[in-house]
Amino acid sequence: MSDIPTSALFISLVILIFISAYFSSSETSMMTLNRYRLRHLAKDKNRAAIRVEKLLNKPDKLIGLILIGNNLVNILASAIATIIGQRLFGDAGIAIATGALTFVILVFAEVTPKTLAVLYPEKIAFPSSFILIPLQKILSPFVWFINGISSCLLRIFGISVNQQNDDALSSEELRSVVNEAGTMIPEHHQQMLLSILELEQVTVDEIMVPRNEIAAIDINQDWDTILKQLKHRTHTMTLLYRDTIDEAIGFLHARDSLLILLKEEFTKTTLLRSARELYFIPEGTPLNTQLVKFQQNKQRMGLVVDEYGDIQGLVTLADILEEIVGDFTTSREPHTSEEIHKQNDDSYIIEGGIGIRDLNKEMNWTLPTDGPRTLNGLILEHLETIPTSVVSTRICGYPMEIMEVENNMVKLVKIIPKLYTEESE
Numbered sequence: 001m002s003d004i005p006t007s008a009l010f011i012s013l014v015i016l017i018f019i020s021a022y023f024s025s026s027e028t029s030m031m032t033l034n035r036y037r038l039r040h041l042a043k044d045k046n047r048a049a050i051r052v053e054k055l056l057n058k059p060d061k062l063i064g065l066i067l068i069g070n071n072l073v074n075i076l077a078s079a080i081a082t083i084i085g086q087r088l089f090g091d092a093g094i095a096i097a098t099g100a101l102t103f104v105i106l107v108f109a110e111v112t113p114k115t116l117a118v119l120y121p122e123k124i125a126f127p128s129s130f131i132l133i134p135l136q137k138i139l140s141p142f143v144w145f146i147n148g149i150s151s152c153l154l155r156i157f158g159i160s161v162n163q164q165n166d167d168a169l170s171s172e173e174l175r176s177v178v179n180e181a182g183t184m185i186p187e188h189h190q191q192m193l194l195s196i197l198e199l200e201q202v203t204v205d206e207i208m209v210p211r212n213e214i215a216a217i218d219i220n221q222d223w224d225t226i227l228k229q230l231k232h233r234t235h236t237m238t239l240l241y242r243d244t245i246d247e248a249i250g251f252l253h254a255r256d257s258l259l260i261l262l263k264e265e266f267t268k269t270t271l272l273r274s275a276r277e278l279y280f281i282p283e284g285t286p287l288n289t290q291l292v293k294f295q296q297n298k299q300r301m302g303l304v305v306d307e308y309g310d311i312q313g314l315v316t317l318a319d320i321l322e323e324i325v326g327d328f329t330t331s332r333e334p335h336t337s338e339e340i341h342k343q344n345d346d347s348y349i350i351e352g353g354i355g356i357r358d359l360n361k362e363m364n365w366t367l368p369t370d371g372p373r374t375l376n377g378l379i380l381e382h383l384e385t386i387p388t389s390v391v392s393t394r395i396c397g398y399p400m401e402i403m404e405v406e407n408n409m410v411k412l413v414k415i416i417p418k419l420y421t422e423e424s425e
Helices: 006-032 035-043 047-056 059-089 092-119 121-138 140-156 171-179 187-201 223-232 254-263 268-273 287-296 317-325 356-363 375-383
Strands: 216-218 237-242 244-253 280-282 301-305 311-316 340-342 348-351 391-395 398-406 409-415
Touching: 006 047, 006 059, 006 092, 006 121, 035 047, 047 059, 047 121, 059 092, 059 121, 059 140, 092 121, 121 140, 171 187, 187 287, 187 317, 216 223, 216 244, 223 268, 244 254, 244 268, 244 311, 254 268, 287 317, 311 317, 340 356, 356 375, 375 391, 375 409
Parallel strands: 216 237, 280 301
Antiparallel strands: 237 244, 301 311, 340 348, 348 409, 391 398, 398 409
16 A cells, blocks of 8 residues: 555545445444334335335344444554554554544444434435445355354354344333324324223223113013103113013114004014014123124124123123214213213312213323222222211322212212322322
């Protein structure tokens, strides 16, 4: 190199630093790419994405290629810088060149290009693939040799380079992705996606209509009483039973009863004949499982039964869908539930039969959901007795005043959220 002019060596050094910066930025951009977005672009036939995905399918070869290229460039740059230093400053120039080159490489060939690659991985990785793919073919013998040695060393420690990392997302990880989507996914759509993920954590007995609220008719009553109940019913489906709801016969659809009334004489016999077969759901079934079972069995509603076969409540397909998309029949405005009544002093009169999950969702509260499923059950569990008069208590930081008790149930509760205090563990 003694015959090469110093100016030419300077130009060569600058070019090598640029090449080093290219390898550094390529490595960082390839490793920081969003793999799921990359797969999506590749499926959409984006050529650059297909090239990058092909490179990333064999990460050991890609890393080997980039490191070989980067180290060769840096070593050559170090040799040229040493020659330039000796020419300009003599023996002291070696130390000066080492210090100066270290600073230049750190700033211009490492930190700056890698920071840029982290900020704009696609803009750097996609064009970079044009060069890396042919370069990989040219240097494949060297890459194969280096990777072979590296693989042997890893096998000594019991590590296989052929094992594939599992890129699948868990439910919690997917929930984090949805939460961090920001404006890319509308807020209501985010809530729907999160609700779908939460279906496996909610069981049918948490959203069911309790047995005492099921629209039902005792078929053993006199015919005039049955007709009167049919006339005043507001539900599409009515449960028919004998004496007790545990002796259920079937569901009567309003359309079926109307057809019977139009076609023939309306009697108990024809009423029973038109009853639809019952579908039973085991207590504790997760909503995601039940949604699939509804689809498989072509059903839209079922009776929830406990381990003894006793009916606990009623669940419909609409109940599960409302867990995903929200209420179909009520306003989306806050605090509009028929069971929650806001007062002028910012307190709330709440019916004891409301579900705790519904109350938390409606009011954005944090009452515990791992125990009783209704506000009445939560209060009774907390007090460990059935109150006979007005009682005030505090549950999970929320001050509550029992206002009305009927049939051994708390009917009305006054809650004052502005007096909430966070309870210490």
